[in-house]
Amino acid sequence: MTDAHVPSAAWAALGERGGIAVHSVEVRTLELSFLNAVQTARGVHRRRPVVLVRIFGTGRSGAVEGWGECAALADDTYDTEDVSLAETTLVETLVPQLLRACHEYGGLPAPIHLRDVLGRERIRPLSFAALEMAVADAHLRDAGQSLADLIGSGPGPLPAGAVVGQFDRPEALVERVDGLVDAGFTRVKLKVGPSADVGPVQIVRRRYPELLLQADANESYAGSEEDVSLLKALDGFDLLCIEQPFPRADLAAHARLAARIDTPICLDESLTSPEVVVAALAMEACSVVCVKPARLGGIGAALEVVDHCRASGVPLWIGGMFETGFARQVNAAVASLSGFAWPGDLAPASSYLAEDLVWRRGAAPTTVDQVEPGQAEVFVPRVPGVGHPPDIASVERLTRRVVSLPLDR
Numbered sequence: 001m002t003d004a005h006v007p008s009a010a011w012a013a014l015g016e017r018g019g020i021a022v023h024s025v026e027v028r029t030l031e032l033s034f035l036n037a038v039q040t041a042r043g044v045h046r047r048r049p050v051v052l053v054r055i056f057g058t059g060r061s062g063a064v065e066g067w068g069e070c071a072a073l074a075d076d077t078y079d080t081e082d083v084s085l086a087e088t089t090l091v092e093t094l095v096p097q098l099l100r101a102c103h104e105y106g107g108l109p110a111p112i113h114l115r116d117v118l119g120r121e122r123i124r125p126l127s128f129a130a131l132e133m134a135v136a137d138a139h140l141r142d143a144g145q146s147l148a149d150l151i152g153s154g155p156g157p158l159p160a161g162a163v164v165g166q167f168d169r170p171e172a173l174v175e176r177v178d179g180l181v182d183a184g185f186t187r188v189k190l191k192v193g194p195s196a197d198v199g200p201v202q203i204v205r206r207r208y209p210e211l212l213l214q215a216d217a218n219e220s221y222a223g224s225e226e227d228v229s230l231l232k233a234l235d236g237f238d239l240l241c242i243e244q245p246f247p248r249a250d251l252a253a254h255a256r257l258a259a260r261i262d263t264p265i266c267l268d269e270s271l272t273s274p275e276v277v278v279a280a281l282a283m284e285a286c287s288v289v290c291v292k293p294a295r296l297g298g299i300g301a302a303l304e305v306v307d308h309c310r311a312s313g314v315p316l317w318i319g320g321m322f323e324t325g326f327a328r329q330v331n332a333a334v335a336s337l338s339g340f341a342w343p344g345d346l347a348p349a350s351s352y353l354a355e356d357l358v359w360r361r362g363a364a365p366t367t368v369d370q371v372e373p374g375q376a377e378v379f380v381p382r383v384p385g386v387g388h389p390p391d392i393a394s395v396e397r398l399t400r401r402v403v404s405l406p407l408d409r
Helices: 007-013 083-105 111-117 125-143 145-151 170-182 198-207 227-236 251-259 274-282 299-312 325-335 394-397
Strands: 021-040 043-059 062-070 158-164 187-191 210-217 266-267 287-293 317-318 398-405
Touching: 007 111, 007 145, 007 299, 021 083, 043 083, 043 125, 043 299, 062 083, 062 125, 062 325, 083 111, 083 125, 083 398, 111 125, 111 274, 111 299, 125 145, 125 299, 158 170, 170 187, 170 198, 187 198, 198 210, 198 227, 198 398, 227 251, 251 266, 251 274, 266 287, 274 299, 299 317, 299 325, 299 398, 317 325
Parallel strands: 158 187, 187 210, 287 317
Antiparallel strands: 021 043, 021 398, 043 062
16 A cells, blocks of 8 residues: 555545445344453453344345444453443444434445434444444445455555463463464563563563563553552563553553653553544553554544554554454454554454354365464455455354344335
């Protein structure tokens, strides 16, 4: 891609010609599980339920569908918007609002107009992002265009970074990192927290002096003077960044830490909209931005952040929320834009989920996550839509609840 290409401008043109008559929208909740429990400073995740949105309609060339995936996790240890709340928000609020808009405007709105037609819903960005993804997917499929081509993504493949949870035994941590390095991962993010910070980082850095290494605290420090001194001790380990050490609302504490530490500070949970990103950078609460399309409120919001940070010279990297292979394709397309400084959280879903939605073991590899677990690169999908759609048989088998909402004529 060239610097002249502005991703958010291309996004704004998607769906402006309209042409999709919506018949119904389906909201499904699936039950997936992690291969291994994921332990962070805020809790342990063993299950990975997923909410999917599926739009049914008729476009210029016949029947068309659009898929969206919600990034909300099983419980609220990471975010107040858990799977249960996201499902309720979509079924009771967002999808009915979308269907009313389709009826009033005579077709599926363009993604850029969704915030207006849905009452500028910003309270629950994960739910909104799932619906926006489905709307964009439908428009892209109807137009025969890929998300990657629309926004000007690079060709790929992309190097993938890996995420390592906390371990009770140093030997287990070393074994996990050894396996990742042997598989070709060049960037590893360690989950850290009080009493599990300097020790794990020191162990991994001594073993791998050249490894790209970052630490993610998931808001686990209070922001006290003692915390600042402790985190400053990480300066000696050549980290790419320390991610989200303090509570998400306390940008001032992050700014105080950033002024006293050499390691760059990155924000994640704090960044819930493009406006918050701009404000955090202005007050120097961070110097690195983690881009999570779902947390920011969708693909459009993420592209706004990319445009702003590229213009400001702020390094970016793509984060992850343990998506299935379907939504991870969106992240890959965004991460292949210029301005992303190092490998992001793009490890194949098959490396952390017991079963993925776009790849079944033994199938021929054709999509972004259809690689053997351990391959440290992902491919940028170039098929109509945001990526290859979920496998219907897998979706139906894993579905625990489904609600179908027809267009009210």
